[in-house]
Amino acid sequence: MVRKSRGAVKAFKWTYLALVLAFLYVPIAVMIALSFNASVSRAEWTGFTFDWYAKLFESDAILAALEVTIEVALAATAVSTVLGTLGAIGMHAMKKGWASLLLNLSYLPMTTPDIVTGVSLMLMFIFMKIPLGKGTMLMAHIAFDTPYVLFAVMPRLKQMNPNLYEAALDLGCHPLKALYKVILPEILPGVVTGALLAFTMSLDDFVISYFTSSTDQNLSMVVYSAARRGVEPTMYALSTLMFLVILALLLIVNRRSSLEKM
Amino acid sequence: MVQDTRLIELKGISKSFDDTQVLHSIDLYIRKCEFITLLGPSGCGKTTLLRIIGGFETPDEGQVLFEGADMANVPPYRRRINTVFQKYALFSHLNVFDNIAFGLNLKTPEALGVKTRRQKREEIARRVGRMLKLVKMEGYEKRSIDQLSGGQQQRIAIARALVNEPEVLLLDEPLGALDLKLRKEMQVELKAMQQQLGITFIYVTHDQEEALTMSDTVVVLNGGRIQQIGEPKRIYDEPKNAFVADFIGESNILSGIMREDCLVEMLGVEFQCVDEGFAKDEPVDVVVRPEDVMIVGEDVGMLTGTVESVIFKGVHYEMMVNTGAMRWKVHSTTMQPAGSRVGMSIVPFNIHIMRKEA
Incomplete structure (x- = not known):
């Protein structure tokens, strides 16, 4: 009797886990499978092909969007990494009360829904009469990327021996020199993690980009507008590629953070 | 060794953090080549005082004079002072050689007495090599900091400071993290280095034995005030x-x-006793060191009491003797069993009288 119920619990446990994983991954798996399907129809499998991937690189719209995406992601990463790192160093040196207030203020944008951030940024750009395009998209990306860098760098600063900066001064460094000769190398792992996170967030953003740019589209926006017209298999291929790139980036970030904890 | 010239003078130094005053109008001078120790319990202000001398804190009131010149507007990187920090503060992204060479690398070739960049590199290598020899760490140039033990890191921190040939070396509880045996060895080595190099050492510790072993002068601090300045003895x-x-x-x-x-x-x-100059019937504090209390026969003792406990301490026994009015701590090489009645006597020279603190 006891053994039977234990077996039932075990079966339930595994079924439950399988269902959760299926919900999460089957749709993506189906999409990846369809991206290799020779048929345009979703209903039949007519053979394996790379054609849809090849077609991606023939489409001007997609290539243009790829360029926008990478340009914005790289620029936003560069700027937000500098801002986030300097911001973290500044807050770390502040009195506790002010620092925690500023930290909480920086944390808020990470929790507000993207749509709120997107709409409010759009309103601000319109109010300031800045035409919506690549430039405004970049500014928006810098705004939401910076807190990620900040929160990746902060723990490194907290772990750092507070005497390191003073030791650099003691040995003859000006404050600025001490910053890049000692502080920066010491917190570099956090800075790199932050930059990778920012790049990932920028690559896969849709909602905020959608509201803050009209003329220039990034890849997510292309997928979205294509989907409204009826999905082609090239979009499956594009989504698959984006999924894999972002998965790879997040795996790297995760691995870095777990290595640091050791 | 110690010269009469006053290298550093502190005049009326006061410092508060938030609402707590940690230093109350400190006056102190430090002579050339002196090994001076700031000694006191934690929170007595000794580290703050050291940090003021190093330029890492600014005093609220008072002056720091270095060879007579006011240091108020001289930042740490322009003071001819180097520091060995409590937790070493070595740069973990640099190896042993680059840690020690850090200060020298910042200097111009001329400051190192050479002309070209290449000569500078050679000169730095020579000086770092000499330092590694001094701290007995030859052959460790390429090691990373994480591969070193606490004692080795300590030596590198000392080498990194000394290689800049400072006028003054500040040491903030540098031996605190080492085990007892290593600490004793390093005490002797530090003292030898100081005498060999002829550099002024300002040393902070809470360990009274360390202070007495190494110092020319001990400054006892408590509650942000100097209690006594003098030779260890x-x-x-x-x-x-x-x-x-x-x-x-x-x-x-x-x-x-x-x-x-x-x-x-x-x-x-x-x-x-041997003390004079007190008012008649003035209340005083009396100090008797445990090793100065002699155990004698019960009938000849100035005081009599019962031995309450005996602990073997290596060289001597520590006994607590209860005289009814007070328990005396007594150190003696001969043991009296617990429970026995003993007499105690103290020679006049070993009774030390102090004025009551207001």
């Missing part, structure tokens, strides 16, 4: 007040009344 033999007596070494401290010059009454018994 004087501080030990003639503590100025009950705090110093209690903090430096072990002691029996009791209240007494000065009946006349060289006669003090304590626990209702009159003792001969």
Whole structure:
């Protein structure tokens, strides 16, 4: 009797886990499978092909969007990494009360829904009469990327021996020199993690980009507008590629953070 | 060794953090080539005082003079002072060689007495090599900091500071993290280095034995005020007040009344002593070191009591003797079993009288 119920619990446990994983991954798996399907129809499998991937690189719209995406992601990463790192160093040196207030203020944008951030940024750009395009998209990306860098760098600063900066001064460094000769190398792992996170967030953003740019589209926006017209298999291929790139980036970030904890 | 010139002078230094005042109008001078130790319990202000000398804190009031010049507007990187920090603060992204060479690399070739960049590199290598020899770490150039033990990191931190040939070396509890044996060895080595190089050392510690072993001068601090300044032996033999007596070494401290010059009454018994200049019947604090209490026969003792406990301490036994009015700590090489009745006597020279603190 006891053994039977234990077996039932075990079966339930595994079924439950399988269902959760299926919900999460089957749709993506189906999409990846369809991206290799020779048929345009979703209903039949007519053979394996790379054609849809090849077609991606023939489409001007997609290539243009790829360029926008990478340009914005790289620029936003560069700027937000500098801002986030300097911001973290500044807050770390502040009195506790002010620092925690500023930290909480920086944390808020990470929790507000993207749509709120997107709409409010759009309103601000319109109010300031800045035409919506690549430039405004970049500014928006810098705004939401910076807190990620900040929160990746902060723990490194907290772990750092507070005497390191003073030791650099003691040995003859000006404050600025001490910053890049000692502080920066010491917190570099956090800075790199932050930059990778920012790049990932920028690559896969849709909602905020959608509201803050009209003329220039990034890849997510292309997928979205294509989907409204009826999905082609090239979009499956594009989504698959984006999924894999972002998965790879997040795996790297995760691995870095777990290595640091050791 | 110690010269008469005053290298550093502190005048009326006060410092508060938030609402707590950690230093109260400190006056102190440090002579050239002196090994001076700031000694006191944690929170006494000794590290703050050291940080003010190093330029890492600004005093609220008072002046720091270096060879007579006010240091108020001189940042740490322009002071001819280097520091060995409490937790070493070595740069973990650099190897041993680059840690030691850090300060030299920042200097111009001319400052190192050479002309070209190449000569500078060679000169740095030579000086770093000499330092590694001094701290007995030859062959460790390429090691990373994480591969070193605490004691080795300590040596590298000392080398990194000394290689810049500072006028003054500040050391903030540098041996605190080492085990007892290593600490004792390093005490001897540090003292030898200081004498060999002829550099002024300002040393911060809470370990009274360390202070007495190494210093030319000990400054005892408590509650942000200087309690006593003097040579180790004087501080030990003639503590100025009950705090110093209690903090430096072990002691029996009791209240007494000065009946006349060289006669003090304590626990209702009159003792001969060697102190003069007190008012008649002035209440005083009396200090007797445990090793100065002699165990004698019960019938000939000035005081009698019962041995309550005996602990073997290696060189001597530590006994607690209860005389009814007070428990005395007594150090003796001969043991009296617990429970036995003993007499105790103290020679006048070993009774030390101090004025009561206001």
